[in-house]
């Protein structure tokens with residue numbers, strides 16, 4: 001019994017009783033049989049309200065937990081259903097995982113954190129999950145995070161830009177907060193309508209609090225900002241200023257190079273027929 005309590009700590013589960021622990025010889029994984037503690041039982045999967053038990057649902061099911069060393073670990077429990085006044089007959093909540101998720105909270109958190117630090121391909125190899133699973137986990141973790149955090153709170157100085165993907169064939173419009181340095185919004189597309197949906201989400205009241213907007217010289221950004229952010233000063237962002245200056249310098253360099261070559265050819269044609277020592281002695285500036 002003491003070792004099962006120890007496993008409860010190792011699995012990092014809360015409001016959960018570990019009943020048993022077995023190696024599944026077929027799948028080659030460690031399976032911990034668990035159940036929610038009394039207070040966590042018979043709760044609606046959506047609103048978490050305590051409800052009357054309805055039936056056994058689909059019977060026993062498994063949730064992937066974080067690995068124990070090299071071996072994969074699963075939690076196994078009944079997936080009984082309850083009858084919620086608001087949500088009807090629904091699978092009961094479990095304290096170790098999100099509603100209808102196939103992975104524990106800790107597993108979800110690790111995948112979501114890894115997704116912010118490394119490539120999706122690396123996450124699939126390290127966590128031994130499918131490509132699509134990474135996406136599904138990011139979506140559900142973000143849905144919960146979004147409820148706790150307002151990315152538009154205190155937004156006053158923003159940057160708007162577009163980035164391309166699929167080798168320049170598709171675009172994302174992105175908005176960053178210059179004060180926090182964070183990305184606050186992104187959506188597929190590169191036009192007035194796309195940027196308009198950002199200001200729709202921000203709302204007229206908060207749009208009026210924007211004091212500075214940096215962007216490249218794109219007319220579609222300038223016109224939307226002028227219409228939706230009446231109090232904002234529009235600025236050219238340093239990246240584009242440097243880019244424009246570099247491009248201008250490049251044009252001057254090319255023009256100077258072309259001119260120099262033209263002059264060199266002219267000098268060459270003038271010296272044809274003259275003695276070699278004479279041609280070599282002539283200064284280039286002539």
Ligand SMILES: [Zn+2]
Nearest residue numbers: 044047084087
């Ligand atoms: Zn409910």
